Amino acid sequence: GAGVSQSPSNKVTEKGKDVELRCDPISGHTALYWYRQSLGQGLEFLIYFQGNSAPDKSGLPSDRFSAERTGGSVSTLTIQRTQQEDSAVYLCASSLDGHEQYFGPGTRLTVT
């Protein structure tokens, strides 16, 4: 079946602009996660959605970052007033039961 999809695959933006990254989870998966991976670094947790529960936002690095999940499916990660340190690959993962997480292909964000 179809895996996790993310769009765009690449995004180049100027410092100070806002960006939106989209994630479509695997159909039927109730849990959705956002991570980011900076060059040569490990994966860093950003935010977690589970069903209709309040999201776990504990990993968001600043108030410029926000995410929402509409209808329990598609999620959008928004970064306002982008900075150069926001440059990274943003990865979305989904899970059927909150355990095994399956990643999408990622969005490579470059802030110039």
Place this chain on the structure above:
Amino acid sequence: QKEVEQNSGPLSVPEGAIASLNCTYSDRGSQSFFWYRQYSGKSPELIMFIYSNGDKEDGRFTAQLNKASQYVSLLIRDSQPSDSATYLCAVMESGGYNKLIFGAGTRLAVHP
């Protein structure tokens, strides 16, 4: 700060040999452990998970868990050049939020 430690490598093994990848973690309450494979420029791919002490085998892969020692390992038998990748150890944080804490990864190089 909950941590997952891995030797960054590179771990170089000849084709056909056993590759042994190790991981230690600090969260004593963790119950779920995962190994992901990440090819250069690609997103992580889940290859094994283990919840109970002991060994779990899946094809050429064996995951080993020792909760008392807070140690997880991945053995790859009959290593192939196509196994050359970075292997990420991930530990599910205790506390109920299903957040994965990732190690920085071990780069494996299998040479013919």
